[in-house]
Each structure stands twice: as structure tokens, then as C-alpha cells.
Amino acid sequence: MTDITTIHYLVVAAALFVLGVIGVLTRRNVVIVLMSIELILNAVNLNLVAFSRMWGNLHGQLFAIFIVVDAAAEAAAGLGILIAFFRNKETINVDEIDLLKW
Amino acid sequence: MNPVINPGMAPVATPFFFYLLAGMAIASGLAVITRKNAVHSALALIVTLLSVAGLYLMLYAPFVAGVQIIVYAGGIMVLFLFVIMLVNVEISSKERQFNRIWPIGLAGACALLALFMSAFTKGKDLFLDPMTGKPRWPDPMVKLAEGSNTQQVANMLYGEAGRMGPYTFAFEIASLLLLVAILGAVIMTKKKI
Numbered sequence: 001m002t003d004i005t006t007i008h009y010l011v012v013a014a015a016l017f018v019l020g021v022i023g024v025l026t027r028r029n030v031v032i033v034l035m036s037i038e039l040i041l042n043a044v045n046l047n048l049v050a051f052s053r054m055w056g057n058l059h060g061q062l063f064a065i066f067i068v069v070d071a072a073a074e075a076a077a078g079l080g081i082l083i084a085f086f087r088n089k090e091t092i093n094v095d096e097i098d099l100l101k102w
Numbered sequence: 103m104n105p106v107i108n109p110g111m112a113p114v115a116t117p118f119f120f121y122l123l124a125g126m127a128i129a130s131g132l133a134v135i136t137r138k139n140a141v142h143s144a145l146a147l148i149v150t151l152l153s154v155a156g157l158y159l160m161l162y163a164p165f166v167a168g169v170q171i172i173v174y175a176g177g178i179m180v181l182f183l184f185v186i187m188l189v190n191v192e193i194s195s196k197e198r199q200f201n202r203i204w205p206i207g208l209a210g211a212c213a214l215l216a217l218f219m220s221a222f223t224k225g226k227d228l229f230l231d232p233m234t235g236k237p238r239w240p241d242p243m244v245k246l247a248e249g250s251n252t253q254q255v256a257n258m259l260y261g262e263a264g265r266m267g268p269y270t271f272a273f274e275i276a277s278l279l280l281l282v283a284i285l286g287a288v289i290m291t292k293k294k295i
Contacts, residue, residue, distance in 0.1 A: 004120045006229050007222060009157070012124040014218040016131050016150070018211050023135035025207025026200045031140045031186055035147050038178065039131055042154050045166075053161040054229070058254055061163050062269050065255070068166075068173050069276045073283035075178045079185045080287035086189045087293075093194065095201050 009050035017043035028093045030085075034078050041071045120160060127153035138195045140186045144179060151175045165252045 016039055023036025045064040052060025086092055089099075126149060133146035151174045158167035261267035 004117050004160075007226065008120065008124075009161070010222060011219075012127065012157070014215065014222070015128050016154075018215040018218070019128070019131040019135055021214060022208060022211040025211060026204040027135060028197070028199060028201050029140055029194055031182065031189070032135065032143050035134055035143055035182065038147065038174070039134060039150065042151065042174075045170075046154055046157060049158055049161050049163045049166055052163065058251075058258060059268075061166050061251075061255060062258055064163070064166050065169055065259075066269075066272060066276055068169055069280060072173060072178055073279050075181055076283045076287040077290075079181060080290035082185060083188060084290045090190075092189050093197070 006050050006054045009046060013043040013046040013050070015043075016040075016046070028095060030082050030092045030094055030097075033094060034075065034082070037074065037078075038071060041067055041074075120157070123153045123156045123160070126150075127157070138199055140191050140195070141183070144182050144186060147182075148175050148179050151179070163251065165255050 020036040020039035020043065023039065024033050027033055027036065045067050048060040048064045048067070050060075052058060052064075082092060085097065089096065091097075130146040130149035130153070134143045134150065137143045137146065151170060155167040155170040155175070158164075158170060258267045259269050259273050261270050
């Protein structure tokens with residue numbers, strides 16, 4: 001087997017990113033859409049850490065830590081919105097969330 | 103890898119483990135977006151997160167791997183499981199799982215993947231050293247210290263010798279962001295404000 005280079009990590013991250021995009025675009029359950037967003041953020045983190053390894057400095061790892069902070073904030077706010085919405089409409093399907101449509 | 107520079111770490115970072123962890127991450131990522139039951143999706147997502155943490159370890163980022171396990175697999179996923187228990191899983195697992203425009207979404211995502219792959223094949227030379235034509239990494243000249251990784255991350259976050267680090271201000275802003283997220287989550291989930 002050949003050595004693992006940066007490209008290998010980029011391909012894995014691209015696959016995870018596309019899986020996340022498919023989840024966001026096709027699923028109806030809002031919880032699973034939020035989980036797919038976590039998948040996308042993880043793919044970005046993997047890219048950043050792989051480039052940090054390639055260039056031999058730590059800036060990519062610092063960016064990855066800040067993205068983890070962002071993901072935590074996003075999950076808290078998104079799930080809060082989800083609970084508030086479920087209390088009003090008794091559904092968590094994306095295509096039934098149409099209160100702003102007219 | 104120089105055995106003096108990274109004692110004990112080099113034998114683990116074999117191609118076999120890379121392919122194992124990458125396959126686990128992608129397979130469980132596929133399970134996340136295809137399972138009917140949201141709890142199964144959450145458990146598959148935990149497997150993905152742990153596999154990605156293993157990939158971080160192979161990239162000599164032990165602190166990021168620890169943050170990934172503690173914050174993601176320990177914190178965010180518990181939050182997700184709580185919310186799944188609060189909203190009604192039984193009803194939604196019996197309903198239609200994909201929305202009506204799913205072929206368009208799938209086609210768009212496949213086009214995105216093709217774009218990524220063509221960018222990687224066309225831009226392959228960017229990852230090669232222009233002098234030798236070999237990959238920039240694994241390169242014995244470019245290395246990260248594994249033993250003092252956490253200390254170096256801390257120096258860049260908090261600064262060293264009384265001076266601010268390059269990310270100290272961003273760190274403070276991130277703490278403010280977390281405070282706003284806490285307030286937002288609490289206020290949005292209150293019954294009466």
C-alpha cells in the first residue's frame with residue numbers, strides 16, 4: 001500500500017461533506033437535517049486538520065477548534081428552535097414548516 | 103517518520119488504519135442519512151464522530167481529537183438524543199422519510215461530488231513539492247510535535263510570556279458566541295417569556 005497523503009484525507013472529507021449535503025436536501029426530519037449539518041462541519045474540520053499536518057503548523061487545528069465551538073452553538077440554537085416549533089405545530093417535518101409562506 | 107521525534111506514534115499510523123477509519127466514517131455517515139429511526143441516526147453519527155477523531159489522531163492532532171470526543175460525542179450528541187426523546191419519534195418514523203424533491207437534491211449533491219473530484223484531480227500538483235515532485239506530506243522535514251501539541255495550542259490560544267497569542271481575541275469572541283447561544287436556547291424553549 002502506498003503512503004497516505006493529504007489527497008486521501010481530502011477525498012474522505014469530500015465524501016462526508018456530500019453525504020451531509022444529501023441529508024440536508026432530501027430528509028424531512030429536522031433532527032436528521034441538523035445531524036447532517038454536523039456531518040458537513042466535521043468534513044470541514046477534517047480538511048483543516050489535514051492541511052495543518054501538510055504545512056506543519058497549528059493554525060488549521062486552531063480553526064478546527066473554533067468550528068467545534070460554532071457547531072455547539074448551532075446545535076443548541078437549532079434544537080431550541082425545533083422544540084419551540086414542535087410545541088406550536090406538533091410536527092418536525094421540514095416541508096410542513098411553512099408558517100412564513102403565503 | 104523519525105522514531106526519535108515521535109516515539110510510539112508512528113507504527114499506529116499505517117494505511118490500514120486510515121482505510122479502516124475512513125470506511126467506518128463514510129459507512130456510518132451513510133447510515134445517518136438513510137435510517138428511519140432518528141435514534142439510530144444519532145448512534146451512527148456518534149460512530150462517525152469517533153472515527154473522525156481517530157483520523158485526527160493519525161494527523162497528529164491529539165488535542166483536536168480529544169475536543170471532538172468530549173464536545174461532540176459527549177456533549178452535542180447527548181443534546182441531540184434528549185431532543186429526539188422530547189419530540190415524537192414514533193409518528194415521524196412511520197411517515198415518509200424523504201421530501202418530494204429528493205431526486206433533484208441527490209443529483210445536485212452528486213454534481214458537487216463530481217466537482218470536488220475534478221478539482222482534486224486537476225489540482226493534484228498543488229500537493230506536490232515543486233522541487234522533488236513528491237507529496238508534501240508525509241515529508242520528514244515538515245513535522246508537528248505530538249508530545250507538546252496541547253501546550254502549543256494553548257500558547258496560540260491564550261498567548262505566552264504575558265503577550266496575547268494570535269487567537270486570543272477570537273477565543274474571547276467565541277466565548278461570547280457561546281453565551282449568546284445559551285441565552286437563545288433558554289429563551290426560545292421557554293413557554294412564556
